[in-house]
Amino acid sequence: MATALMDAAVMNKPLDIEVKKISIPEPRANEALLKVYCIGVCGSDVHYYEHGKIGRYVVKEPIVLGHELAGQVVKVGSDVTHVTVGDRVAVEPGVTCGRCEYCKIGRYNLCPDVVFMATPPVDGAWAEYVTIRSDFLFKLPDSMSFEEGALLEPLSVGFHAMNRGKVTPADRIFVSGLGPIGLLAVQAAKMFGVSEIYASDVVPYRRQLGLEMGVTGVIDPLSENAKDKIAELTAGKGVTVVIESSGNQRAIADAVKVVNRGGRIVFVGMPAVNEIPLDVNQIIDGEIDVYGIFRYANTYPAAIQALGGSGVDIEKVITHKYALSEIKEAVEMARTQKDTSIKIMIYPDKENIQNK
Ligand SMILES: [Zn+2]
Ligand SMILES: [Zn+2]
Structure with a gap:
């Protein structure tokens, strides 16, 4: 059986990024498959794009970047119970072990075995679809936009x-x-x-x-x-x-x-x-x-609750919106116009871009 393909932005090496067809990932038993609605460009993504490494993390193989996303659940593994197909969700992009001392005391951002999206060699989500362990998905209230959902990641910091x-x-x-x-x-x-x-x-x-x-x-x-x-x-x-x-x-x-x-x-x-x-x-x-502080822990549920009805408009940080097909322009904008491009949002489906 031929596997279905999707568009993904693959960084081959520094300053070399292109949209390619790759296989749509299949969710494992405890994972969900998301259709990505929007995904932010982070300073770390731009740093990998420009220099190919951050500290001890070095890009050695082609990699998909991006870790600030929200989307819709389109498929779930057999063990997944707390999200279902159709749910709008934000993604906490670091999957922790759940067993170490740090995880046990709730400071799971310090987990030595964390698997964090878009941190080499782990692929990120500048793509049409992505799989993630379902307990790192957080349902968005109807009042919250996908953009706000994606911004929960940097807001969490x-x-x-x-x-x-x-x-x-x-x-x-x-x-x-x-x-x-x-x-x-x-x-x-x-x-x-x-x-x-x-x-x-x-x-x-x-x-x-x-x-x-x-x-x-x-x-x-x-x-x-x-x-x-x-x-x-x-x-x-x-x-x-x-x-x-x-x-x-x-x-x-x-x-x-x-x-x-x-x-x-x-x-x-x-x-x-x-x-x-x-x-x-x-x-x-x-x-x-x-x-x-290192990233964040236990912030998503609290931030979702605090943001709703707060009147705080976090979407004002979004200064530019690009289709996934325009990824090269988007990362070049982020790289060369750092003063005025605050948060750039990427849309795999360009029909979803409003007020560009
Ligand atoms: Zn980020
Ligand atoms: Zn751990």
Whole structure:
């Protein structure tokens, strides 16, 4: 029997990506087959496309990238019970072992045996169909769009940052870096009830988008001192939490100077170098709590519930929409127009592209 074929964007080697016909995967007993509705372009996808590796993960074989998706269940394996054909779902793209110490205590994002989509050698979902273990699928309420479903993945990073930073409505927050993760961290902060959110970015377009998406006041780190400007914007009160999402060395070092005594810092953005000097006396003397985050855990159900009815419009981060057949243009846009292409969404079926 001939297997049915689908379109998938295959990256052969860095800067070389093309849409090819490959076999539609068959779901195993505990998996579901999804028809992909839309799927985001992540910074990590662009990094693999440009450099062929991130840290210890190296692209050695042709790979399908993409891990921020939502779609519709079209087939389920024999053991699958909690989703059925026709369900609209978001995908949590890291399948964990469920047995190790980290999985058992609920910190499954630290599972050493995680199989994460679009992390070599695991294929991702820039394709018409994808299979995934069904317990990593989350049903979308009717009120939630597929686009919001796909954005749950990067939003989860912001949500996890709020959880790690023990953020409450009493906090005043500073987010450094307004790329997709920073902008979505701002949305997560709003969902956590935070009303004063300050943010910095070197790019005027991003600061403007931040203001449109609920940032209280913005800072240009090239011409303004973050600590002084925050003092001015908050009438001297300062911020209790810093979410560092730029990965910029100076912004990382500045975080301990910017946050109030007794405050918390969550490091999200990965710097290009491993070692950056921090004022440790300030951390000790000010009883500052410092957290790192790796992806996210236990965020999807909470984020789906918190987003519904919140009035928070996360879709504003989508700046461009492309058909899967235009994948080359899409990743080139993401690679070369980093300042103004915040989140690019890919549609395997171009009929689904609205308000391009
Ligand atoms: Zn991502
Ligand atoms: Zn595990």
